[in-house]
Amino acid sequence: MARHVSIITDSTACLPQDALRRYGITSVPLTVVVDGQPLEEGTEISARSLAEALRRHRPVTTSRPSPETFAAAYRAAADAGADGIVSLHLSAEFSGTYDAAVLAAAQAPVPVRVVDSGMIAMALGYCVLAAASAAAAGGGPDDAVAAAEKRAGGTSAFFYVDTLDHLRRGGRIGAAQALLGSALAVKPLLELADGRIGPLEKVRTASRAIARLEELAVTRAGEGPVDIAVHHLAAGQRAEQLADRLSARVPGLADLHVGEIGAVIGAHTGPGLLATVVSPH
Template sequence: MSRHVAIVTDSTAYLPRPTMERHGITAVPLTVVLGDRALEEGTEISARSLALALQKRHSVTTSRPSPEVFAAAYRAAAEGGADAVVSLHLSSEFSGTYDAARLAAKDAPVPVRVVDTGMVVAMALGFCALAAAEAAEAGGGLDEAVSAAEKRAAGTSAYFYVDTLDYLRRGGRIGAAQALLGSALAVKPILELDGGRIEMLEKVRTASKAIARLEEIVAERAGAAPVDIAVHHLAAQERADRLAERLRERVPGLVDLHVSEVGAVIGAHTGPGLLGAVISLR
């Protein structure tokens, strides 16, 4: 089916491939630089390979897509019959991806609306892309698709636990003072997404208490409203499964629950042991 409004996002949305195909969503890949090799997320490096590299303390950095890659995605959308594109991306506070998309949009063959969702945690972005796609499928135009994504973003929050703040500190994604404080006190941090930035929410003494507290925070934030929840992890499948099971019991308004491992780009900045949850109001 030809869509008048095409949806483009980036690989950090971590949408399942069948979901992307069903809704016609295109994901432009970010790059993970492992040593002297530049690898596309999703096709050339897996989350497990990334976790192993981090555990061995190999040098790992990430890189935004080039404007040329975005330009190719916009041309493909136009050639596929779209007369407009909504391009939804992770927070500009976290990555230059949004800026690259804006540069490409200037010369696109159809109107492109580039949206900084303010999200940095996987399905926090994925839920926004799905909302835009569903609005377009319902016959909405460019403004309606953008509005649907922005409304979803406004009702989405993300909380996560990491074993150490070292990876976020190395990538400049959390203040050095906060990272040093966490290390000095030997605490386990619970972080939140606030205004497109990663901020310290609470400091807990042990991993088990931190994960229990994460569950409490997510259940409280979800309340009784209709919500979708995504539980994410890196090399911590058992933790993720346990958290998901508990949330199924505790969240009365739960509509959809997704459990998945994050990809290499987000994993590079959080490290193995990540456990997070995204709560998105319907």
């Protein structure tokens, strides 16, 4: 009898609905709280609405899913026939989502492997897709986890933000504190490393920063097969232009995903975000 491994992730993976449906992946939503009103990411609040709330300086916070929410997702997967579950989530450095999943896994009706991917956005999404592909090919939980970890090991994410204020207020910048003293004079480029967002370079203008973002992505992509995601928040034209340039310059480009970042991550980066995720096969 073939094994059935269910893949579960969270909404910060920014996976398109068709990808979720194709592999039967369950995405557990995080919550954005605007003016004290909790809203589920992806269904009750869009990135565009979030950007408008931030522009109006409305109070915005985020919160993890409860262990009960994960428990319900694990029960549903088991009821649908799963005899094992791999639950892959955003970096534990950013959120208590991983911890909530671990608590729920202890009471799940089938074995659950909970993985701290160390990633966010499509950096997490590509890991989830790698795990789902391994499971669809008949692999067990160990195979799915190994595929996700291999993908994570080669994946890079770079970020341009108009200001560090949102990251500073949310306590999400870690070592990027070093940039705050000169934040008004530079346009910071940040990198995801060891599960944290940290400073990479300081560039004097937005145009130079975006050009540098492009160069970093092209260099990391190399010549082999690679997937690239371009994320933005309220910067659609910039994102499309960057994606067009990357499409022309990366010879091994397999998949190019362009889309707004999720509301939860957007709450901590602010409008104007432009990011690239480079994930070699």
